[in-house]
Amino acid sequence: MHERANIQHQHLRYNPLRGSWVLVSAHRMKRPWKGQVEKQSEDEVPRHDPTNPLCPGNQRANGEVNPEYDSTFLFQNDFPALQPDAPDPGARDHPLFQTKAARGVCKVMCFHPWSDITLPLMELSDIKRVIDKWAELIEELGTTYPWVQIFENKGATMGCSNPHPHCQVWASSFLPNEPSLADRFQREYLKEHGEVMLVQYAKMETDRRERVVVENGDWVAVVPYWATWPFQTLLLPRRHVLRLCDLTTKEREGLASIMKRLLTKYDNLFETSFPYSMGWHGAPTGPSLQEDMGHWQLHAHYYPPLLRSATVRKFMVGYEMLALEQRDLTPEQAAQRLRNLPEEHYKTRAG
């Protein structure tokens, strides 16, 4: 019953994956907005731009020429934040000045040869090829590195500097902050409750229904109970799966389909190519391949910034940076809006 009261009154919700809280103040949606207006994503991206270093056949910053690829295409990031050979900064100096070595590799993966296409507009078979490549990368880089972060920054609002559809893969010699929290809280949950946190969560959400956006036989996408971004979603397999490379062919097909449906709804929400940052979290790799990682459940986070329209975003600024994240509509309201949207993309719809 209290779920209904929540819709009007501010309250806190707990994020069990990271042990933090979010402030939900639904009544804030009414306030007027006179602040920054985002640039609408350009509709006019050419299919092939001879100056774009991500297109087939073009030259990149390091002088290499891309092949005439016709599916996915993977290459080393020309300006990597992580390099395989950085020296160890040496022993720690003082508890207030602690340093650790960081090594790794950064790769870029183009989804498709065309610059004017995005995942929701791609064929299912092409999305499936992206997923297969992701799985391959987790397997390959995971033999060496404890963490392989696959992520996509989509749209200029999310710091993406190239409209060509692509994602990045940063593999590191360390477990970063966010997966460390997810590891700790999932481990504690299994120990305390005897259930795999996110397997149980997916079951409960498919029963409760109010936060489900799309689902199929193998997958469910929900606006999580603890969502911070206005239309944030969590994409979960129904089966207990540790890593992308453990997905069956059928599950990969199901994933291609649910991604297309979810991302189509995102684009339809404000009839714009919806910006977001997304990424995959699966069980750590490297040395953890030898350990029991049964507390983990594979999942993807989608963090889209838009709040009210194609040009008005949510800012996570002063209060959010210094105190805690605050949202302006309830996760249930967000899920309902997404759920009610058509599954045909606005760009291909007749009429």
Added chain:
Amino acid sequence: MHERANIQHQHLRYNPLRGSWVLVSAHRMKRPWKGQVEKQSEDEVPRHDPTNPLCPGNQRANGEVNPEYDSTFLFQNDFPALQPDAPDPGARDHPLFQTKAARGVCKVMCFHPWSDITLPLMELSDIKRVIDKWAELIEELGTTYPWVQIFENKGATMGCSNPHPHCQVWASSFLPNEPSLADRFQREYLKEHGEVMLVQYAKMETDRRERVVVENGDWVAVVPYWATWPFQTLLLPRRHVLRLCDLTTKEREGLASIMKRLLTKYDNLFETSFPYSMGWHGAPTGPSLQEDMGHWQLHAHYYPPLLRSATVRKFMVGYEMLALEQRDLTPEQAAQRLRNLPEEHYKTRAG
């Protein structure tokens, strides 16, 4: 010695205030930028805009008319994220669906009657009045609320929707995520090392000098060893002080002066009104006024987003949201650049 090696090679640094790590990859500054370009902050803000609800004598959304104030001016936020009377959402339902009550008040405080002025361009006596008002608010709201968050979002890039110089004060019935971490890590540090973390840190930084930006008899501003934002700073009193209201008159005068110097350097860096989110963290209030909070040291965080110029910012997106924060120049490089800038504001400089 290893500090020198760090300048060229990626490494991790530890943030002892929140128990997290940051990836420093200095070599990334070389990469070209073809992404989003920020709008330059407008120079042409009128001193008095009859339609701006923050100006003296104007009407606000709720129909109230502002007084003809000539110093600071405080009022209730017309669209508050926190209200004093929200009902308790009720007992928790399940470990994955946890809710807590949230109550509070949100206020807005104008710094000055003019819309075309900012803190670095204000007189020291006017900045001192802002500080006195902050101290008063911590004292007043702190009698009831465990946390009083004073913060300023400056510039459209930081979600600020009104150019009139102002900050916000959100007081809450709960201790938010960020101060909870600061409370926990400062408490553990004192217990383990017998020193107040940030008092010791300020001493060590003033000895080491390489991260100091500005200092005076009572204050020091550094780019912290663990800074995530390119030109992030931490402003610390030298004396052990728990809360803003405990500052002496001399310390408040010194604070007005160091704020003016720091913010002038910020504006001079890219010759633009430098956007940032900033806020104060002092010992929790409410029930904590009765407890020993000696592990706390008052401090202000400045989080400015600009990276390379007035229009190119750092994006904390995919990798940062899903893995850990990454920075493109070392804190030492940032401190040196800020330190070397003139202390006269570019707008008032002769020639």
